[in-house]
Amino acid sequence: MRGVFSRGSAKGLAVLAAGVLVLSACSGSGGKEAEEDTGGEGPRLEIAMVTHSAPGDTFWDIVQKGAQAAADKDNVEFLYSADPDGGKQAQLVQAAIDKKVDGIIVTLAKPDAMKDVLARAAAANIPVVSINSGQEESAGLGALAHFGQDESIAGEAAGTELGEIGAKKALCVIHEQGNVGLEARCDGARKTFDGDLENLFVQGSNMPDVKSSITAKLQSDKGIDGILTLGAPFAATAVDSVKEVGSEARIGTFDLNKDLIALLKAGDIEFAVDQQPYLQGYEAVEALWLLKRNGNVLGGGRPVLTGPAIVTKDNAAELEEFANRGTR
Amino acid sequence: MTDAVAEPPVAGRGSDERLARQSPLRRLLGRPELGALLGAVALFVFFSVVADAFLRAGSFSTVLYASSTFGIMAVGVSLLMIGGEFDLSAGVMVTSSALIAALTAYQFTLNVWAGVAISLVLTLALGMVNGLLYVWTRLPSFIITLAMFFMLAGLNLGVTKALTGNVASDSVRDMDGFDAARAVFASDLDVLGLRVKITVLWWLLFVVVATWILLRTRTGNWIFAVGGSAASARAVGVPVARVKIGLFMGVAFCAWFSGMHLVFAFATIQSGEGVGNEFLYIICAVIGGCLLTGGYGSAIGAAIGAFIFGMTNKGIVYAEWNPDWFRFFLGAMLLIATVVNLIVRRRVERTP
Numbered sequence: 001m002r003g004v005f006s007r008g009s010a011k012g013l014a015v016l017a018a019g020v021l022v023l024s025a026c027s028g029s030g031g032k033e034a035e036e037d038t039g040g041e042g043p044r045l046e047i048a049m050v051t052h053s054a055p056g057d058t059f060w061d062i063v064q065k066g067a068q069a070a071a072d073k074d075n076v077e078f079l080y081s082a083d084p085d086g087g088k089q090a091q092l093v094q095a096a097i098d099k100k101v102d103g104i105i106v107t108l109a110k111p112d113a114m115k116d117v118l119a120r121a122a123a124a125n126i127p128v129v130s131i132n133s134g135q136e137e138s139a140g141l142g143a144l145a146h147f148g149q150d151e152s153i154a155g156e157a158a159g160t161e162l163g164e165i166g167a168k169k170a171l172c173v174i175h176e177q178g179n180v181g182l183e184a185r186c187d188g189a190r191k192t193f194d195g196d197l198e199n200l201f202v203q204g205s206n207m208p209d210v211k212s213s214i215t216a217k218l219q220s221d222k223g224i225d226g227i228l229t230l231g232a233p234f235a236a237t238a239v240d241s242v243k244e245v246g247s248e249a250r251i252g253t254f255d256l257n258k259d260l261i262a263l264l265k266a267g268d269i270e271f272a273v274d275q276q277p278y279l280q281g282y283e284a285v286e287a288l289w290l291l292k293r294n295g296n297v298l299g300g301g302r303p304v305l306t307g308p309a310i311v312t313k314d315n316a317a318e319l320e321e322f323a324n325r326g327t328r
Numbered sequence: 329m330t331d332a333v334a335e336p337p338v339a340g341r342g343s344d345e346r347l348a349r350q351s352p353l354r355r356l357l358g359r360p361e362l363g364a365l366l367g368a369v370a371l372f373v374f375f376s377v378v379a380d381a382f383l384r385a386g387s388f389s390t391v392l393y394a395s396s397t398f399g400i401m402a403v404g405v406s407l408l409m410i411g412g413e414f415d416l417s418a419g420v421m422v423t424s425s426a427l428i429a430a431l432t433a434y435q436f437t438l439n440v441w442a443g444v445a446i447s448l449v450l451t452l453a454l455g456m457v458n459g460l461l462y463v464w465t466r467l468p469s470f471i472i473t474l475a476m477f478f479m480l481a482g483l484n485l486g487v488t489k490a491l492t493g494n495v496a497s498d499s500v501r502d503m504d505g506f507d508a509a510r511a512v513f514a515s516d517l518d519v520l521g522l523r524v525k526i527t528v529l530w531w532l533l534f535v536v537v538a539t540w541i542l543l544r545t546r547t548g549n550w551i552f553a554v555g556g557s558a559a560s561a562r563a564v565g566v567p568v569a570r571v572k573i574g575l576f577m578g579v580a581f582c583a584w585f586s587g588m589h590l591v592f593a594f595a596t597i598q599s600g601e602g603v604g605n606e607f608l609y610i611i612c613a614v615i616g617g618c619l620l621t622g623g624y625g626s627a628i629g630a631a632i633g634a635f636i637f638g639m640t641n642k643g644i645v646y647a648e649w650n651p652d653w654f655r656f657f658l659g660a661m662l663l664i665a666t667v668v669n670l671i672v673r674r675r676v677e678r679t680p
Contacts, residue, residue, distance in 0.1 A: 055481065055482075056485040056488075056598065056600025056601075057495065058495050058598070061494060061495045174651070177651075177652075200645070201651040201652075201654045205601050205603050205604055206397075206601065207590060207598070208394070208589070209394065211593075212393050212638075212642060213641075213642065213645055215390045216390050216642040216645040216646055219381055219387050220379065220380070220387070220645065220646045220648060233496070240594075245386070259595075259596055
């Protein structure tokens with residue numbers, strides 16, 4: 001029994017007592033520790049992003065990565081959901097409202113479908129910002145800010161580039177029929193392109209079909225000397241088609257990915273119009289955080305443009321590292 | 329025996345219609361693919377007239393390539409439909425199969441042939457799961473494969489993103505064995521001065537094998553029998569469960585082959601691809617004379633159906649019609665081809 005109260009044990013008890021004293025002296029709230037703990041000042045925020053993306057889309061993957069990066073820095077819980085169908089997208093926004101999140105980020109590809117649910121978000125005092133599509137409708141539907149690339153402006157930039165690479169008769173490859181944004185890009189390009197720009201519809205979910213359709217078009221019209229694709233994976237396929245037909249057509253595209261950087265460096269693709277999807281996600285989360293934490297409004301009530309940024313052979317190497325990481 | 333099952337009943341003059349003699353011409357007219365063949369000829373003539381570029385040799389090889397990518401899947405799908413079942417997971421399974429090969433080869437830094445082999449095993453296993461689920465639950469294959477469709481679509485994205493951090497597989501273009509595999513699955517061949525994709529030859533081979541199975545083997549008889557009436561087939565001793573599982577695995581095999589073509593033609597695979605293609609395969613089979621109710625059809629018919637589909641699909645591009653109307657033209661052409669098919673078959677059945 002003596003062993004229990006040996007010198008060693010007594011010393012241990014003393015340490016324990018001291019520890020208890022120190023612990024009980026800690027404040028449960030406030031103080032330096034609380035400030036450091038939360039990182040983003042104040043309690044953790046919850047921000048939901050609801051987009052019209054189809055599953056597995058590279059572009060939206062990068063948007064999410066940007067939003068997640070901002071969320072990690074700002075101590076924000078980032079929730080993502082998406083549905084290409086307007087009605088179902090509205091239901092997902094309603095779900096976010098029901099969850100009483102601190103802020104909502106939406107895309108307005110189908111503005112009418114979102115009108116009622118955004119009014120309900122306003123009634124629930126949840127701030128909303130919009131990204132990507134719906135620049136015109138954004139303010140009218142009560143969004144505080146919009147982050148995106150104006151599709152027409154981006155299209156115009158692409159049209160100018162097409163002219164610069166010397167194309168006279170070009171194709172605009174639409175990989176999703178009836179998508180307003182894609183049509184707007186082609187229309188924008190048509191505005192600034194001096195030559196003739198013709199639309200070609202391909203089934204984007206079926207790569208062999210994309211390839212054979214572009215091949216068929218090049219075979220039927222040997223005069224085509226330029227191709228503008230509206231998504232990075234389709235540009236790589238267009239390169240194959242051009243090689244197969246032995247056509248002289250030069251290729252430009254919208255959006256970036258890592259394979260595209262290699263093709264840009266090799267000169268197979270002349271230019272890429274990047275709308276910097278990473279920024280759309282990042283800035284939207286940051287905007288809501290600034291609003292909640294400091295009452296700021298980014299953009300001063302006007303749309304904030306995230307693009308177009310033109311990538312060519314000259315600057316492709318600088319972006320390689322980021323594209324390989326899947327954030328450009 | 330095979331012909332008796334394969335052909336629609338024709339009224340005979342004798343006491344037993346099955347023993348009635350038929351002239352070779354009548355037998356030809358009774359084939360399920362005849363209507364589709366006439367539809368194909370009509371479309372070919374039509375596009376030759378309206379599209380200048382359509383008749384060029386290079387264009388024809390593009391049409392054949394487009395047809396082969398649908399046609400290879402239509403072989404498996406038509407056999408399954410003759411056997412009385414659907415597979416709605418077929419379109420996404422192609423992407424799954426391609427992803428399995430690309431991801432395993434890249435992630436474990438294997439020779440791409442190892443990825444090809446692993447993909448074959450796993451894709452066949454997927455087909456087997458479809459079949460086993462069908463046999464065990466006795467639910468309609470429509471439901472089973474619809475569930476499989478959603479699960480595979482989710483797995484394609486989820487697994488790809490978990491492994492690569494992106495939504496597409498990493499490029500396998502510079503890996504060991506890529507060139508050899510490309511030669512097998514996605515190369516160009518020179519046939520009599522015409523550049524032909526190797527998929528076209530594989531497609532023809534698959535059609536020949538499937539036709540041989542259907543018309544010259546006992547398995548073929550079993551396929552028609554289980555599609556006509558599973559209960560009667562079981563009563564006369566046909567191993568219905570085994571035949572159906574085998575048919576689902578046949579579709580899986582075609583999906584594997586198509587998937588390998590994707591991997592070696594494009595090197596990276598987008599995980600969201602393939603959705604919606606399952607219906608195109610079914611459409612090819614139906615244009616080619618397969619009945620939606622099973623028990624009737626042919627692999628050659630499905631091949632002609634795929635040819636009609638490929639021809640329409642690319643013919644519209646060669647004809648340079650307004651792309652906004654593309655799908656309308658596509659639908660209208662398919663409707664016309666199918667109606668021609670129907671009229672021909674009805675007329676054949678009616679004439680004594």
